[in-house]
Amino acid sequence: MPPLVKIRSERDHMSAIERRIADFILDNAHLLRDYSSQQLASALGISQSSVVKFSQKLGFKGYPDLKYSIGEAVARAGNEGGSSPPTAGPANDYDQLAERLRLSRTAADEETRLANPQADVEAIVRLIDDAPKLFVYGLGDDGLYAREFAMRLSLLGMLTVHHADPILMMANLSAARPGDVLLVFSEFGKLPQLFQLSRQFQDMGGKVVSITRHSANPLRAHADGALVVCAHDPAPHVAQLLYRSALQSLLDFVFVLLCHANPDRHRQLGVNLERIEHLIDT
Template sequence: MSSLLRIRSQRDQMSAIERRIADFILDNAHLLRDYSSQQLANALEVSQSSVVKFSQKLGYKGYPDLKYAVGEDMARSDGQGDGAVEATGEGDRHAMLAETLWQAKSNAEQETRLLNPPETLDAIADAIHRARTVFVIGLGHDSIAARGFTLRLSEAGILAVFHFDPVLMPTSLANAGRDDVLVVFSEHGRRTSLCELSRLFRERIGAVISVTRHSANPLRAQADLALLVSGHDERSHIEQLLYQSALQHLLDLVFMLLCEHAEERMQLLDRNAARMRQLLET
């Protein structure tokens, strides 16, 4: 596992001081080679021993080993970019962009996989499997993934209902019960309406599953279970692509776990696929 990936995946379990160090390294990895442990400590207004302990907590002997590992990661990243240009030939801009984007998506999916341990994914799949009804909601861009996930659940024989308006949704929850589940898609997890809806659902009805970025946010804090997505890039349009790619990969994994819960679910999917082919061919 790369040093930066290790830092990002363990950030939530760190203390406030450790998170300050982690955030600086993640945001300024290319500058770390110019910092001694004392200089880094001074810049962050923490003790030098905090920097050393931070390095050791990540599994390194000390700060020099951490700095060396980060430097290797940066060099490897630069090398992959240069290789893409050389392999595709000068001027082949499309091939270079495709290779760079593929590598970035691969990294985002790997980070996302590490943020969602198997026991969490199993718990989420089991909650959906046991639910009488799965209510799904997502607004704006989040509605695209939410709607697609609802369709997948329906194809697998799970009663799933998609909503796009948190104001109207309480009406459909009138007959909901403790066995029901609410899945809330919100990239940044800060929409007040969705946070309030989640709070009410959890208090009065059933379990809430949040789907957000890997960040501290109120929606994630209120959920019983959380799916976390990683995808970072300085360019906003690329960062959005990485988020969507990693999110889809994560949802596909949950869907596969659901399919393995019951043999009849696989048979139902096969029958539905056969019906669709027949409709398209006639």
């Protein structure tokens, strides 16, 4: 696993001092080659031994080994993003932007795949497949992906309840029973109403699966299962595009796993798609 992905994936389980080191490295990976362990410790106001222990906890021999590995990863990313020699002209800018976006999407998809261990994803697929009812919820942009995924689940023959209105979804909680699953889409996982909705659903015996960024957030911390999305870029508008792209790829994979996990679901999908096609043609 690439070192920066490994740091992001383990950040939530780190101590306060380790999180400070992790955040500094993630924010300044391209500058890390200029920092010795003592300089890094001084910049963060911690002991040098904390930096060394942090490196060893991640599986490296020491800080120099960690720094070298991160330096290689940063250099590799830079070469991939700028392998073509620059030439003047609008056409070249057009091609370079297209290639950089493609490479960034590929990297976000790969990081997202690595951040979601197979065992965790398969456990979530089993939860969804075994659920008597599925409740799907998201607000704003998250609501668009929640609605589309709810439709896919319905095509598999699953009883799915979807709402983009928190009041309507709260009212529907009265129909929740033990074993039901609530899928909550929230990029940052910090909206109080989503956390309240999730806790009430759990109090009724249901299981909550969060779909958020790969960051520490209350929704993810208290969910029974979590799908996480990695999407990082210095430009905010690109980071948002990467999040949407990686999220869609992750949901597509979960859908494919559901089809393979239950042949009856797969057959029902074929029946429903045929019915839809017949409806459109008539």
